[in-house]
Amino acid sequence: MPAIRGFGRQLKSLIWRDSIADQVDAELDFHIEMLAGELGARGMAPDAARAEALRRFGNLSALNAACRHIARGTERAARRTEYLAELRQDAVHALRQLRRAPGFTAAAVLTLVLAIGANTAIFSVVSAVLLRPLPYPAADRLTVLWAASGDQNQMLVSIPDAREWRARNRTFDDMGIVRNQSINLSGIERPDRLMGSFVDANALRLLGARVSLGRLFAPEETAEGTGRRVAIISDALWKGRFGGAAGILGRTLVLNGLPHVVIGVTAPDYQDPFGSTEVWVPISSAPNQSWFTRDNASVWLVGLLRPGVIREQAQRDLASIARDLGTEYPTTNAGVGVTVLSLQDYLVGTVRPGLLMVLGFVTLVLLIACANIANLQLARATSRRREMSLRAALGAGQGRLVRQLLTESLVLSALGGGLGIVAARWAVPALVAAVPGGLPAFGRIGLDGPVLLFSAAVTIASGLLFGAMPAIYAARADLNDSLQSRTSDGRPGGSGLRHAFVTLQLVLCIVLLVGAGLLTRSLATLLRENPGFDPHDLLTAEFRLPAAKYRSDAQITRFMADALDRIRAVPGVRSAALVNSVPLSGNWATTTYQLDGQPPAPAGELPTAQWNAVTDGYFETMRMPLLRGRAFTSADREGALPVAIVNQELARRVWPARSPLGQRLRIVGAPEVWVTVVGVVGNAKQFTMTEPVAPQVYQPKAQAPGIFSSVVARTDGDPMALAGPLREAIWSLDRDQPVWKIRSLESLLERDVAPPRFTTKLAGSFAALALVLAVVGVYGVMSYAVGQRTREIGIRMALGARGAEVVRMVVMRGLRVIGIATVLGLAVSSLAARLIRSLLYGVSATDLPTFAIVPAVLAVVAALACYVPARKAARVDPVAALRSE
Amino acid sequence: MLAPPKDRLHGTLDALILKTLSGGPRHGYAITRWLRDTSADAIQVEEGSLYPALYRMERHGWIEAEWGTSELGRKARFYRLTPRGRKQLAAETERFAQFVAAVSPILLPA
Numbered sequence: 001m002p003a004i005r006g007f008g009r010q011l012k013s014l015i016w017r018d019s020i021a022d023q024v025d026a027e028l029d030f031h032i033e034m035l036a037g038e039l040g041a042r043g044m045a046p047d048a049a050r051a052e053a054l055r056r057f058g059n060l061s062a063l064n065a066a067c068r069h070i071a072r073g074t075e076r077a078a079r080r081t082e083y084l085a086e087l088r089q090d091a092v093h094a095l096r097q098l099r100r101a102p103g104f105t106a107a108a109v110l111t112l113v114l115a116i117g118a119n120t121a122i123f124s125v126v127s128a129v130l131l132r133p134l135p136y137p138a139a140d141r142l143t144v145l146w147a148a149s150g151d152q153n154q155m156l157v158s159i160p161d162a163r164e165w166r167a168r169n170r171t172f173d174d175m176g177i178v179r180n181q182s183i184n185l186s187g188i189e190r191p192d193r194l195m196g197s198f199v200d201a202n203a204l205r206l207l208g209a210r211v212s213l214g215r216l217f218a219p220e221e222t223a224e225g226t227g228r229r230v231a232i233i234s235d236a237l238w239k240g241r242f243g244g245a246a247g248i249l250g251r252t253l254v255l256n257g258l259p260h261v262v263i264g265v266t267a268p269d270y271q272d273p274f275g276s277t278e279v280w281v282p283i284s285s286a287p288n289q290s291w292f293t294r295d296n297a298s299v300w301l302v303g304l305l306r307p308g309v310i311r312e313q314a315q316r317d318l319a320s321i322a323r324d325l326g327t328e329y330p331t332t333n334a335g336v337g338v339t340v341l342s343l344q345d346y347l348v349g350t351v352r353p354g355l356l357m358v359l360g361f362v363t364l365v366l367l368i369a370c371a372n373i374a375n376l377q378l379a380r381a382t383s384r385r386r387e388m389s390l391r392a393a394l395g396a397g398q399g400r401l402v403r404q405l406l407t408e409s410l411v412l413s414a415l416g417g418g419l420g421i422v423a424a425r426w427a428v429p430a431l432v433a434a435v436p437g438g439l440p441a442f443g444r445i446g447l448d449g450p451v452l453l454f455s456a457a458v459t460i461a462s463g464l465l466f467g468a469m470p471a472i473y474a475a476r477a478d479l480n481d482s483l484q485s486r487t488s489d490g491r492p493g494g495s496g497l498r499h500a501f502v503t504l505q506l507v508l509c510i511v512l513l514v515g516a517g518l519l520t521r522s523l524a525t526l527l528r529e530n531p532g533f534d535p536h537d538l539l540t541a542e543f544r545l546p547a548a549k550y551r552s553d554a555q556i557t558r559f560m561a562d563a564l565d566r567i568r569a570v571p572g573v574r575s576a577a578l579v580n581s582v583p584l585s586g587n588w589a590t591t592t593y594q595l596d597g598q599p600p601a602p603a604g605e606l607p608t609a610q611w612n613a614v615t616d617g618y619f620e621t622m623r624m625p626l627l628r629g630r631a632f633t634s635a636d637r638e639g640a641l642p643v644a645i646v647n648q649e650l651a652r653r654v655w656p657a658r659s660p661l662g663q664r665l666r667i668v669g670a671p672e673v674w675v676t677v678v679g680v681v682g683n684a685k686q687f688t689m690t691e692p693v694a695p696q697v698y699q700p701k702a703q704a705p706g707i708f709s710s711v712v713a714r715t716d717g718d719p720m721a722l723a724g725p726l727r728e729a730i731w732s733l734d735r736d737q738p739v740w741k742i743r744s745l746e747s748l749l750e751r752d753v754a755p756p757r758f759t760t761k762l763a764g765s766f767a768a769l770a771l772v773l774a775v776v777g778v779y780g781v782m783s784y785a786v787g788q789r790t791r792e793i794g795i796r797m798a799l800g801a802r803g804a805e806v807v808r809m810v811v812m813r814g815l816r817v818i819g820i821a822t823v824l825g826l827a828v829s830s831l832a833a834r835l836i837r838s839l840l841y842g843v844s845a846t847d848l849p850t851f852a853i854v855p856a857v858l859a860v861v862a863a864l865a866c867y868v869p870a871r872k873a874a875r876v877d878p879v880a881a882l883r884s885e
Numbered sequence: 886m887l888a889p890p891k892d893r894l895h896g897t898l899d900a901l902i903l904k905t906l907s908g909g910p911r912h913g914y915a916i917t918r919w920l921r922d923t924s925a926d927a928i929q930v931e932e933g934s935l936y937p938a939l940y941r942m943e944r945h946g947w948i949e950a951e952w953g954t955s956e957l958g959r960k961a962r963f964y965r966l967t968p969r970g971r972k973q974l975a976a977e978t979e980r981f982a983q984f985v986a987a988v989s990p991i992l993l994p995a
Contacts, residue, residue, distance in 0.1 A: 023952075026960065027936070028936065035914065071943075
């Protein structure tokens with residue numbers, strides 16, 4: 001029986017392959033039989049002997065299970081040890097193999113350094129800007145609230161409305177009032193403008209503001225009526241301007257002409273989400289009492305959503321309150337809606353599409369790089385078939401071979417990834433510094449934990465991506481075929497796979513080229529756009545008169561007129577004017593208007609226009625064309641006939657068939673006034689170069705006085721050279737008056753187009769890198785194919801084919817791949833282009849020139865990449881080629 | 886410091902097995918036979934304890950197992966002492982000697 005049982009056990013082990021269970025069974029069986037044998041030898045009957053042996057073992061099945069359990073653990077540990085040993089062995093082997101092919105290794109590692117480095121660098125920005133939580137308590141519930149009217153959705157809110165929103169809503173825990181505006185600091189040696197923020201106590205509390213010295217505002221200190229003249233300054237201002245002086249608390253600063261007592265210094269790491277604020281003052285210290293009336297929108301709000309409330313619910317809630325207010329106060333609130341934005345969206349919403357696009361670009365570049373390396377690996381795999389076959393013949397299983405080759409790929413990607421991360425470490429600061437206008441990131445942008453984790457994942461994924469297919473292919477290398485000779489059939493194996501990789505590369509490359517092409521065309525359109533004025537040799541500056549010092553309109557107008565005279569007298573100034581909002585400066589205003597002879601409509605239903613107040617000489621200084629009528633003169637002063645000048649667009653919309661001259665408009669606002677149109681000027685860009693043409697209306701500054709003004713001056717030569725004299729001209733009138741933002745209009749224009757220029761450059765560079773990689777890929781595959789087909793080409797030439805025919809044959813084969821890739825690439829591009837539509841200006845996502853030029857460029861470059869190896873093929877010596885077999 | 890009794894017991898069984906194997910490879914049955922014969926039937930290792938101990942020590946790397954052919958021509962699993970097992974035996978013996986040295990003057994006063 002033992003023999004049969006043994007056989008049965010062997011059979012079972014063949015079927016179940018549970019060698020541990022079998023071994024334990026066999027071992028215990030053996031012991032039992034030996035014991036039974038011993039007892040038998042002492043005279044026990046065989047059956048009784050066996051029973052006694054079993055009895056001594058006690059609970060046999062429990063013992064058996066316990067032994068198996070321990071043995072399994074032992075085996076697992078052994079397997080792990082063996083695996084690690086193999087891994088080490090594979091890694092060492094891989095390094096040796098890579099050293100043996102320095103050209104391949106260098107090309108692959110360089111490609112990976114570029115691709116993984118770019119991905120790491122871009123992701124570090126994405127992670128810091130888009131993924132990192134904002135440094136505010138309950139940041140995911142913080143929102144920013146605006147009024148909305150017509151196509152304007154981020155308009156200021158009046159303080160009485162803000163109070164109603166806060167009192168009536170059912171979706172917010174609380175709301176706070178904010179208005180960031182510059183504040184004049186005077187009473188010191190050199191008057192200056194500080195970045196200011198007018199807030200109520202709630203706003204600072206909701207934003208989690210912290211002080212390192214003193215305290216925050218108490219509610220009664222910021223309320224209208226009970227407000228006190230107190231201020232909190234930033235850590236930077238304290239340490240910078242005040243040298244970190246210990247006695248800062250209790251010190252009095254003259255802000256906007258009024259004394260304020262410093263009661264706190266913010267913590268060094270507290271950052272105002274709405275700007276780099278240097279001084280906070282209570283909203284009750286507003287520069288103008290009109291801030292508190294319902295007909296003056298003057299603030300925005302921060303709102304903390306109730307837990308569980310989503311933005312849309314809050315939007316609906318406030319919208320219904322806004323509608324009620326429209327009914328209750330029709331003259332001011334009719335048609336005025338509300339916008340609820342998450343703080344995150346408010347801060348990064350504008351950069352998100354561009355950032356995600358660039359991230360998409362580098363991802364595709366990485367895929368192209370992987371396809372490239374996969375093809376290089378395939379080519380190597382074919383030449384390494386003998387090595388593989390030998391190893392297989394020596395007993396290495398297919399899985400073992402795949403693992404060894406994959407390890408090789410992973411070692412390669414680890415080399416590239418490691419160096420890529422080093423490269424990114426160096427590149428990230430340069431990248432961040434190059435971003436125009438800076439990035440809205442809180443905290444450092446750099447290689448932190450999440451970024452390194454991402455890079456490690458990308459590195460491993462790349463290794464698997466470019467390693468898997470070639471490894472499987474190589475390990476499958478046919479034993480019989482390769483041990484005898486190298487492949488000698490005309491079409492070496494793996495050519496289908498190689499063509500697939502090249503096609504993939506070309507398709508992705510086309511997508512990137514189309515993307516970069518669209519962005520370039522968009523940028524070109526933008527740069528060709530006429531701003532409506534001549535930005536060269538124009539100097540601008542801003543100032544705001546303290547309301548406490550210039551109490552009457554007459555005083556303000558007097559100062560403005562005197563200032564203008566002094567500025568015009570500065571040597572080098574050819575002409576100058578004052579204006580409320582300089583184009584592209586970030587300042588702008590809108591108004592609603594009513595036409596003469598039309599019944600008065602509720603505020604929300606009136607047409608809107610961009611509004612500006614300018615002195616005489618403005619249109620001349622800006623070189624804006626006067627199309628009809630006259631420009632403003634110094635005679636358009638207070639008390640004279642209220643006049644206005646409209647732009648071409650407003651004239652076209654309102655009086656398409658009539659002359660606008662002599663028509664009357666009611667400019668809505670306080671004080672409301674009927675103005676007579678005396679001239680028509682050309683359209684001008686106001687907020688940004690990409691804004692659509694809008695109706696614009698200008699009033700003489702003397703008939704719409706205000707404490708804020710900008711200067712524009714046309715200069716002889718470099719405008720910035722006159723920055724000092726311009727400031728001195730104003731200081732010669734009032735030594736305490738700060739003047740700021742002294743800039744050239746060209747710099748404003750440049751600033752406006754810098755972000756798209758930067759994104760386009762970045763996208764263009766990555767597309768160029770993709771093109772180089774793709775061309776190298778095509779070249780590599782074609783050279784390889786030619787090399788493999790030397791014999792076939794030799795035969796053809798021996799049979800009389802001429803060099804030119806061989807060239808054509810090879811190029812045609814390459815063109816077929818290129819043709820297929822182009823068709824696929826354009827199809828994918830037309831889908832992908834939709835994703836970047838929001839980034840395009842004046843160019844459609846299906847821009848025909850782009851979709852025509854890109855494949856043409858690619859075809860020419862790729863055909864060249866085929867031509868070079870084809871020429872080499874044509875020079876094949878038929879005799880040598882045939883003899884080489 | 887003396888080890889707690891349970892451990893001491895374990896350690897003693899391990900030491901006995903290791904000692905048995907220091908004379909050359911043996912299978913489980915042969916180990917019990919040798920211990921019984923050498924101790925003049927005083928030590929009867931229970932099979933229920935022997936095998937878990939053997940598997941445990943294999944896991945520790947003190948002994949290695951290999952299938953071989955027994956004296957009677959049957960396939961049997963033979964255990965052999967590893968260098969680590971030899972060290973372990975030395976250490977256990979040393980500990981046991983200390984134990985005896987510590988306990989003897991009390992239990993067996995001269």
